[in-house]
Amino acid sequence: MNSSVQHANGRYPPGDFAIWIFIYAELLAFGIFFLSYAFARANNVELFNESQLLLNRTAGAINTLLLITGSYFVVRAVAAIRDDKAQLCSRWLMAAIMMACAFLAIKLVEFYTKYQEGISLSTNTFYMFYLSMTFFHFMHVILGAVILAAVMLKARNGAYSREEHTGVETGGSYWHMVDLVWIILFPLVYIIR
Amino acid sequence: MQYQSQAVAKPYFIAAIGLFVGQILFGVILGLQYVIGDFLFPEIPFNVARMVHTNLLIVWLLFGFMGASYYMVPEEAETELHSPRLALALFWIFLVAGALTVLGYLLVPYATLAEITGNDLLPTMGREFLEQPTITKIGIVVVALGFLFNISMTILKGRKTVISMVLLLGLWGLALFFLFSFYNPTNLILDKYYWWWVVHLWVEGVWELIMGAILAFVLIKMTGVDREVIEKWLYVIIAMTLITGILGTGHHYYWIGTPEYWQWWGSIFSALEPIPFFMMVIFAFNMVNRRRREHPNKAAMLWALGTPVMAFLGAGVWGFMHTLAPVNYFTHGTQITAAHGHMAFYGAYVMVVLAMISYAMPILRGRAAANSEKSQVMEMWSFWLMTVAMVFITLFLTGAGVLQVWLQRISESAMPFMVVQDQIAIFYWMREVAGVVFLAGLVLYIMSFFVGGEEKTAQA
Amino acid sequence: MNLRPCTWTWLVLMGLTLALLAVGKAGLGGVGIVTLVLLSTLVKTQLVADYFMGLKRARLLWRAIVTTYLLLVISMIGLAYWLSLF
Numbered sequence: 001m002n003s004s005v006q007h008a009n010g011r012y013p014p015g016d017f018a019i020w021i022f023i024y025a026e027l028l029a030f031g032i033f034f035l036s037y038a039f040a041r042a043n044n045v046e047l048f049n050e051s052q053l054l055l056n057r058t059a060g061a062i063n064t065l066l067l068i069t070g071s072y073f074v075v076r077a078v079a080a081i082r083d084d085k086a087q088l089c090s091r092w093l094m095a096a097i098m099m100a101c102a103f104l105a106i107k108l109v110e111f112y113t114k115y116q117e118g119i120s121l122s123t124n125t126f127y128m129f130y131l132s133m134t135f136f137h138f139m140h141v142i143l144g145a146v147i148l149a150a151v152m153l154k155a156r157n158g159a160y161s162r163e164e165h166t167g168v169e170t171g172g173s174y175w176h177m178v179d180l181v182w183i184i185l186f187p188l189v190y191i192i193r
Numbered sequence: 194m195q196y197q198s199q200a201v202a203k204p205y206f207i208a209a210i211g212l213f214v215g216q217i218l219f220g221v222i223l224g225l226q227y228v229i230g231d232f233l234f235p236e237i238p239f240n241v242a243r244m245v246h247t248n249l250l251i252v253w254l255l256f257g258f259m260g261a262s263y264y265m266v267p268e269e270a271e272t273e274l275h276s277p278r279l280a281l282a283l284f285w286i287f288l289v290a291g292a293l294t295v296l297g298y299l300l301v302p303y304a305t306l307a308e309i310t311g312n313d314l315l316p317t318m319g320r321e322f323l324e325q326p327t328i329t330k331i332g333i334v335v336v337a338l339g340f341l342f343n344i345s346m347t348i349l350k351g352r353k354t355v356i357s358m359v360l361l362l363g364l365w366g367l368a369l370f371f372l373f374s375f376y377n378p379t380n381l382i383l384d385k386y387y388w389w390w391v392v393h394l395w396v397e398g399v400w401e402l403i404m405g406a407i408l409a410f411v412l413i414k415m416t417g418v419d420r421e422v423i424e425k426w427l428y429v430i431i432a433m434t435l436i437t438g439i440l441g442t443g444h445h446y447y448w449i450g451t452p453e454y455w456q457w458w459g460s461i462f463s464a465l466e467p468i469p470f471f472m473m474v475i476f477a478f479n480m481v482n483r484r485r486r487e488h489p490n491k492a493a494m495l496w497a498l499g500t501p502v503m504a505f506l507g508a509g510v511w512g513f514m515h516t517l518a519p520v521n522y523f524t525h526g527t528q529i530t531a532a533h534g535h536m537a538f539y540g541a542y543v544m545v546v547l548a549m550i551s552y553a554m555p556i557l558r559g560r561a562a563a564n565s566e567k568s569q570v571m572e573m574w575s576f577w578l579m580t581v582a583m584v585f586i587t588l589f590l591t592g593a594g595v596l597q598v599w600l601q602r603i604s605e606s607a608m609p610f611m612v613v614q615d616q617i618a619i620f621y622w623m624r625e626v627a628g629v630v631f632l633a634g635l636v637l638y639i640m641s642f643f644v645g646g647e648e649k650t651a652q653a
Numbered sequence: 654m655n656l657r658p659c660t661w662t663w664l665v666l667m668g669l670t671l672a673l674l675a676v677g678k679a680g681l682g683g684v685g686i687v688t689l690v691l692l693s694t695l696v697k698t699q700l701v702a703d704y705f706m707g708l709k710r711a712r713l714l715w716r717a718i719v720t721t722y723l724l725l726v727i728s729m730i731g732l733a734y735w736l737s738l739f
Contacts, residue, residue, distance in 0.1 A: 012712070013711040013715045014706070014707045017425070018428060020715065021429050021472075022433075024718060024722075025468060028722075029437075029461075029465055031725075031726045035730065036457065036460075038729065038730045038733035038734065042737035045737045057674060057678060058674065061670060061671070064670045065671075068663065068667060068670065069667075071701065072659060072662075075659040075705050121452065122454065132457070132458065176701055176706045179705070180698050180701045180702065183694060183697050183698050186673070187673055187690050187694050191673060191676060191690060192682070192691075192730075
């Protein structure tokens with residue numbers, strides 16, 4: 001299907017239809033996690049407030065900035081390929097992947113620090129949620145980065161053009177979902193008290 | 194039949210149906226034993242009848258999956274099966290081994306069976322659904338590997354389609370996870386933990402891939418809808434299956450002594466397990482709605498549409514009802530479980546195999562596309578009898594389960610197990626009636642194979 | 654300044670995030686603050702959906718699903734927070 005014609009019609013969201021079913025399903029999964037956390041917190045307010053203080057909010061905020069910037073780069077990449085600029089597109093994607101890698105690195109440091117402090121899934125309910133949710137999200141960042149890398153390589157090899165670049169939009173849409181859920185996760189787990 | 198070697202599917206399908214009859218006969222026996230406890234005692238005690246009932250179910254479904262694969266793969270790969278002779282040899286080996294095992298259950302005390310089959314060399318007996326002697330289990334592995342070799346070689350040398358790749362992934366997964374039946378930790382928690390790597394990852398994992406592939410194949414053949422459309426749906430469905438089902442295993446880890454976080458993980462992910470089944474319903478009806486041909490096999494079409502609906506109800510809805518930890522705390526190991534189990538197995542796996550047989554058997558027997566009108570009508574009657582009977586079995590068991598949970602676990606003056614069983618006996622009687630109706634439906638189903646008559650000329 | 658819409662969006666998102674960090678560092682809490690935080694989260698996610706995911710120009714249904722989701726999840730989080738105060 002000619003995706004730029006599609007887009008001009010404004011009928012379908014960017015990218016392959018199938019990825020959007022997937023995106024909605026992922027949103028649902030994360031949504032359930034978020035609400036489980038929120039209501040579990042309501043039953044354990046003091047515990048959650050106390051444990052939350054031990055989290056590194058700066059690291060979390062930096063990670064948020066990294067993901068948002070990564071998403072911005074992805075948008076620029078899609079704009080580039082819509083302009084038939086495949087090499088520029090792949091460079092923007094590379095920049096986005098760098099953002100993802102930085103996120104992963106900071107998150108790993110966070111996990112390691114907690115591990116050093118003797119905190120695990122069984123420490124208390126707050127940490128069970130914190131570790132589960134951020135690890136679950138971590139895996140999605142990896143998947144997103146891998147998808148972007150695959151798209152980047154294909155772009156560099158000339159697989160996409162102004163007429164046919166559904167793959168870029170598909171990968172991009174998935175990445176934005178990963179960003180979107182973190183934008184909810186960060187305030188929910190790190191900030192709200 | 195496009196390829197000669199597809200013919201090997203026929204004996205597999207016949208064996209499957211035969212064993213299905215055996216399974217239901219024992220089911221009816223069991224149902225009666227629930228209310229007349231010493232029925233057929235001591236010749237066929239309850240625990241033996243149960244082993245036969247559950248083991249036959251699994252084995253006949255395996256025959257069904259294998260037959261389905263032998264029929265589908267040559268057509269998908271556009272090449273003859275790698276070795277029809279191997280397929281037939283494995284058929285007899287599997288059938289004989291299965292028969293001997295069931296005879297072993299029936300004729301010999303279980304402890305003796307363990308002794309004479311050398312269970313102490315590598316103990317694998319004694320667990321639910323995995324009661325088979327170790328040598329039988331080894332036999333199953335051998336048969337499975339031979340089957341996988343045959344199918345994989347066929348796909349490798351021919352056209353690779355999404356349907357055949359998904360099927361292959363499911364089948365290899367089935368074999369791989371069965372290997373965990375050989376792992377028998379002495380620690381009871383670990384024992385149960387890994388037991389589910391066979392059971393859950395089968396029926397809420399790789400078997401769903403097999404089901405999806407079979408359903409997709411039948412729908413492509415009968416509706417003529419673009420392969421690309423169907424393949425896209427299949428991808429999404431199996432992605433959802435794996436995403437929800439793998440961590441969804443946690444809904445079996447609530448109370449067995451594993452860490453508490455499983456109560457959260459299991460609840461959250463297993464709550465989403467109905468999604469792929471819901472998608473299968475939409476998928477099937479959507480494909481039929483936009484069909485490009487009027488396929489003469491109305492019976493097969495009925496099975497193909499009924500399968501996702503019953504699967505969604507039995508596996509999805511009934512499963513969801515008792516999957517959340519706070520609920521499961523009260524319903525664990527009650528008749529609620531039995532209600533879910535019966536409808537889920539019937540809806541997802543029994544029906545998909547019957548759908549495939551319904552589609553393929555006329556062709557395997559020399560018809561162009563479908564049986565005579567008379568035969569189809571009888572088959573459709575059998576569909577309704579079995580399906581409605583199963584719905585009632587499930588409803589009655591749900592009633593039994595709700596009352597059981599209330600009386601035995603929630604009520605202020607909770608009653609002991611056996612006292613409660615007496616109280617819910619009325620539901621068991623009603624279930625038994627429904628079970629007999631189910632058997633009647635099955636008999637009608639068998640009869641439909643012997644109704645001849647002219648095939649209606651197939652429309653393009 | 655003639656910036657692309659996506660660049661404006663990015664700046665707004667960055668700004669709101671930094672504000673959030675400030676709230677976090679100060680350890681602020683309570684209904685008022687949390688309401689602001691949740692509203693800001695709704696704005697941020699809707700912006701991502703509209704301008705980054707391109708849903709603003711897609712058919713209403715796709716956008717509506719995401720917006721409904723965001724409203725539902727974020728307001729339920731708010732409800733849970735409110736319940737936690739008792």
